[in-house]
Amino acid sequence: MKMTKEEQQLSPVTCSAHHRAISDTMDILSGKWKIRIIGELIFGKKRFGELLSSIEGIAAKMLSKELQDLETNQLVKRTVRQTKPITVEYELTAYGRTVKPVITAMANWGQQHRELIRKKQ
Amino acid sequence: MKMTKEEQQLSPVTCSAHHRAISDTMDILSGKWKIRIIGELIFGKKRFGELLSSIEGIAAKMLSKELQDLETNQLVKRTVRQTKPITVEYELTAYGRTVKPVITAMANWGQQHRELIRKKQ
DNA sequence: GAAAGTAGTTTCCTTCAGGAAACCAACCCA
DNA sequence: TGGGTTGGTTTCCTGAAGGAAACTACTTTC
Numbered sequence: 001m002k003m004t005k006e007e008q009q010l011s012p013v014t015c016s017a018h019h020r021a022i023s024d025t026m027d028i029l030s031g032k033w034k035i036r037i038i039g040e041l042i043f044g045k046k047r048f049g050e051l052l053s054s055i056e057g058i059a060a061k062m063l064s065k066e067l068q069d070l071e072t073n074q075l076v077k078r079t080v081r082q083t084k085p086i087t088v089e090y091e092l093t094a095y096g097r098t099v100k101p102v103i104t105a106m107a108n109w110g111q112q113h114r115e116l117i118r119k120k121q
Numbered sequence: 122m123k124m125t126k127e128e129q130q131l132s133p134v135t136c137s138a139h140h141r142a143i144s145d146t147m148d149i150l151s152g153k154w155k156i157r158i159i160g161e162l163i164f165g166k167k168r169f170g171e172l173l174s175s176i177e178g179i180a181a182k183m184l185s186k187e188l189q190d191l192e193t194n195q196l197v198k199r200t201v202r203q204t205k206p207i208t209v210e211y212e213l214t215a216y217g218r219t220v221k222p223v224i225t226a227m228a229n230w231g232q233q234h235r236e237l238i239r240k241k242q
Numbered sequence: 243g244a245a246a247g248t249a250g251t252t253t254c255c256t257t258c259a260g261g262a263a264a265c266c267a268a269c270c271c272a
Numbered sequence: 273t274g275g276g277t278t279g280g281t282t283t284c285c286t287g288a289a290g291g292a293a294a295c296t297a298c299t300t301t302c
Contacts (some may be wrong), residue, residue, distance in 0.1 A: 017268075021230055021231030021232040022156060032290075033290095036143075048248080049247085049248070056136070059293095061250085061251075062289095063250090083247090086249075087248065102226045104226075105223045106142070106143050106146040107143050107223070108222075109219065109223050110226050112219070113145055162291075169288090170278070177262095182260085182282085183259095183261080185281075204254065207269080208278065
């Protein structure tokens with residue numbers, strides 16, 4: 001039986017692994033804010049309050065919870081700095097930066113989609 | 122002011138467009154089943170019942186609703202075939218196939234993530 | 243001693259995505 | 273006449289996600 005390149009790539013044997021991998025990614029990036037937070041941290045370290053004001057619409061509760069999730073999954077590192085009022089810095093780990101291609105793929109497709117919709121109307 | 126390559130790419134000017142693009146993508150691929158459905162249709166046309174049994178765990182109501190969403194967004198084409206009991210075929214549009222890089226990026230990252238977790242434990 | 247700035251946590255509430263099961267409707271076959 | 277097959281829709285329900293606002297705790301400054 002001949003298979004196209006695509007079918008080889010996604011053969012039934014590797015198919016369930018494929019689904020699992022996608023599920024894993026969706027679980028880790030799930031929720032309304034995780035990708036926004038990662039997008040904010042791609043530029044570098046940010047303090048809790050900075051994230052709170054730069055991510056429009058997020059409440060402190062959600063920011064705190066989502067950052068904990070990201071920390072649990074090793075995507076983000078939390079550092080308490082012994083400043084006058086204590087400040088806390090969040091930054092992407094090297095591992096967290098590996099998510100960038102996923103985000104880029106989504107951004108590219110979304111942009112193309114928007115252009116296509118605009119042209120049609 | 123000097124900027125790294127990354128900062129040029131994601132300059133403040135294009136930043137909100139970037140967020141919008143990501144939101145668009147997430148909206149269209151949102152929900153528990155859309156990516157699974159697209160993944161199933163990458164192999165070719167499938168009837169409603171075939172999708173229902175090949176996508177483990179989905180209920181008819183959800184399948185119906187998600188397919189409608191995908192059709193609305195031009196990712197999927199629905200064709201009624203005048204067979205003895207009427208059958209309905211769903212297939213990806215050419216446009217629907219452009220989502221593949223996004224799914225591939227998610228699958229790749231998920232797989233890498235799983236391997237990393239496995240090595241650590 | 244009060245106010246202001248840091249980084250959260252707690253409580254209470256609402257909404258909505260999604261699941262289970264029953265139902266519908268057209269058609270064929272026996 | 274009634275069961276099987278197709279492709280759905282309707283109804284009812286629940287859990288989880290997320291929002292608003294108040295509260296905590298520590299320190300510095302006024």
